[in-house]
Amino acid sequence: MEKQTGYKEAFEELQQIVADMEEGEIGVDELSEKVKRAAELIRICKEKLYHTESDVQKILNDLEEEKSKTNE
Amino acid sequence: MDERKIFTLGDVARSIRKTLSERYRSAYWIKAELNKLNHYKYSGHCYPDLVEKEAGKITAQMRATLWKEDYHAINRRFLDVLKEPLKDGIKILFLARISFDAVYGLSLRIIDIDPAFTLGDLEQEKQACIEKLTKEGIFDANKHLEIPLLPQRIAVISVETSKGYADFVKMIDHSPNKYRFHHHLFPSLLQGDQAVDSIIHQLRKIIKLKQHFDVVVIVRGGGGDIGLSCYNNYTLAREVALSPLPVLTGIGHATNETVVEMVAYANEITPTKLAESLIQRFHQFAQTLASLENTLVSGSMQKLQHSKEYFNHQVHMFLTHSRGIFFRHRSHLRELGLHLTRYTGFLIKNAREYMLGQQMEFIKKQAFGFFKVERDNLSYQQKYMQLKSMAIIKKASEDVNAIDRIARQLHPANVLKRGYSITRQKGKSLMSFKEVKTDHFIETTLFDGVIISKVLNTETKKQ
Numbered sequence: 001m002e003k004q005t006g007y008k009e010a011f012e013e014l015q016q017i018v019a020d021m022e023e024g025e026i027g028v029d030e031l032s033e034k035v036k037r038a039a040e041l042i043r044i045c046k047e048k049l050y051h052t053e054s055d056v057q058k059i060l061n062d063l064e065e066e067k068s069k070t071n072e
Numbered sequence: 073m074d075e076r077k078i079f080t081l082g083d084v085a086r087s088i089r090k091t092l093s094e095r096y097r098s099a100y101w102i103k104a105e106l107n108k109l110n111h112y113k114y115s116g117h118c119y120p121d122l123v124e125k126e127a128g129k130i131t132a133q134m135r136a137t138l139w140k141e142d143y144h145a146i147n148r149r150f151l152d153v154l155k156e157p158l159k160d161g162i163k164i165l166f167l168a169r170i171s172f173d174a175v176y177g178l179s180l181r182i183i184d185i186d187p188a189f190t191l192g193d194l195e196q197e198k199q200a201c202i203e204k205l206t207k208e209g210i211f212d213a214n215k216h217l218e219i220p221l222l223p224q225r226i227a228v229i230s231v232e233t234s235k236g237y238a239d240f241v242k243m244i245d246h247s248p249n250k251y252r253f254h255h256h257l258f259p260s261l262l263q264g265d266q267a268v269d270s271i272i273h274q275l276r277k278i279i280k281l282k283q284h285f286d287v288v289v290i291v292r293g294g295g296g297d298i299g300l301s302c303y304n305n306y307t308l309a310r311e312v313a314l315s316p317l318p319v320l321t322g323i324g325h326a327t328n329e330t331v332v333e334m335v336a337y338a339n340e341i342t343p344t345k346l347a348e349s350l351i352q353r354f355h356q357f358a359q360t361l362a363s364l365e366n367t368l369v370s371g372s373m374q375k376l377q378h379s380k381e382y383f384n385h386q387v388h389m390f391l392t393h394s395r396g397i398f399f400r401h402r403s404h405l406r407e408l409g410l411h412l413t414r415y416t417g418f419l420i421k422n423a424r425e426y427m428l429g430q431q432m433e434f435i436k437k438q439a440f441g442f443f444k445v446e447r448d449n450l451s452y453q454q455k456y457m458q459l460k461s462m463a464i465i466k467k468a469s470e471d472v473n474a475i476d477r478i479a480r481q482l483h484p485a486n487v488l489k490r491g492y493s494i495t496r497q498k499g500k501s502l503m504s505f506k507e508v509k510t511d512h513f514i515e516t517t518l519f520d521g522v523i524i525s526k527v528l529n530t531e532t533k534k535q
Binding site: 007008011014015017018021022026028031035038042045046048049050051062063 | 365371
């Protein structure tokens with residue numbers, strides 16, 4: 001769940017940075033900092049696209065738990 | 073003794089049968105609900121249980137018979153028209169004869185069933201279901217959910233061995249851009265009447281695990297178009313509509329859209345298309361990301377370039393302005409200098425003229441004074457000189473007179489009178505005898521005349 005909001009927020013923040021830049025609200029002084037941040041945000045988003053770990057095991061555990069509960 | 077007329081059961085049966093057959097000669101179109109079809113696989117015959125209900129209560133109930141051959145013919149037409157087999161719980165319009173059997177009693181022998189009537193009824197039921205969901209305000213509930221940007225964790229309700237499931241899994245596991253999905257199968261029946269409970273059961277299970285999933289998909293395919301009326305079931309449609317996770321359907325059929333598909337967050341025609349739509353979301357995200365990245369890069373470059381240009385422009389402006397200021401000041405200074413020079417010259421000239429004037433005045437005054445003194449002095453001198461000169465002149469004239477007398481006595485004529493003579497050679501007075509050579513002519517002037525003589529000899533005066 002945290003990861004999900006992570007990439008979503010990252011994406012939104014990235015869009016904001018780009019929008020700010022397009023509207024000329026980022027000065028040269030901040031530019032390097034913002035670009036560095038944007039690169040990190042892009043990395044987070046790409047991570048989500050291509051490398052998310054599946055939590056199959058966790059789901060199976062939860063399913064087992066569910067089963068034993070209903071059997072009781 | 074017994075006067076009572078006694079009938080055998082057979083008599084009664086025969087009598088009823090006779091009466092009924094006389095009364096109900098032809099076949100009749102009757103509508104009823106097919107409560108139970110009661111199809112016996114072994115014999116192939118059906119013994120349907122027909123009912124009529126009013127406000128949920130049975131108000132009429134009758135048994136019927138549907139012989140093997142009739143059943144097959146009717147069922148084929150049902151499958152053809154309704155995409156549903158003849159089954160329990162549908163309303164039918166059937167052609168039947170009323171028959172009475174001594175053993176089995178009264179029953180309706182079904183000869184034909186009109187599938188169009190059932191179709192209309194099912195359609196009506198479907199509309200009623202839509203209306204009910206709309207009235208309850210939940211028809212669009214699932215559509216109003218927010219689907220994650222990347223629906224990555226997928227709970228799949230399907231049949232493991234079905235083609236639809238295989239297609240779906242193949243697509244998302246081998247997406248062309250290597251996007252990562254995670255899916256988990258919740259096996260369920262997907263067609264026929266039991267599908268309703270089966271799907272609901274799995275859906276509830278998924279909802280309990282909803283934190284692990286982004287979406288629920290229901291995929292089916294390869295099973296033909298038969299038995300899909302379960303997706304018009306109110307209970308199932310309601311369950312889908314109220315699911316806290318977005319439900320995506322890919323049920324794969326050619327007939328009209330079912331209510332479940334309508335209330336689902338999104339519906340695609342086939343499992344493959346559904347998988348593609350999920351991949352498309354990833355693709356769109358990736359593209360947006362790439363475009364943001366591009367904008368970021370080009371924007372930064374542009375920003376830097378602009379800043380550079382702006383800076384250069386500023387520098388240029390600074391230089392231009394400062395040069396301008398410099399030149400302006402310089403020419404101003406030059407002007408001032410020129411002005412100063414001219415003015416100074418003018419001042420100097422003025423001053424000089426003034427000074428000269430002053431000097432002249434002074435000199436004039438001085439000179440004037442000096443001249444006056446001198447003039448006075450001179451006039452005094454003059455007077456003095458006059459007086460003095462008069463005296464001098466007087467004395468001089470006395471002297472002159474004396475001298476004149478002497479002079480007169482010394483005049484050559486007077487001298488000559490006293491016996492002196494003057495000897496000249498060629499007009500020049502001779503002072504020495506050496507000037508005269510022998511045979512030269514000399515002229516001797518005397519008081520009363522001139523003697524011209526030829527020199528015979530000269531000699532030195534003997535002392």
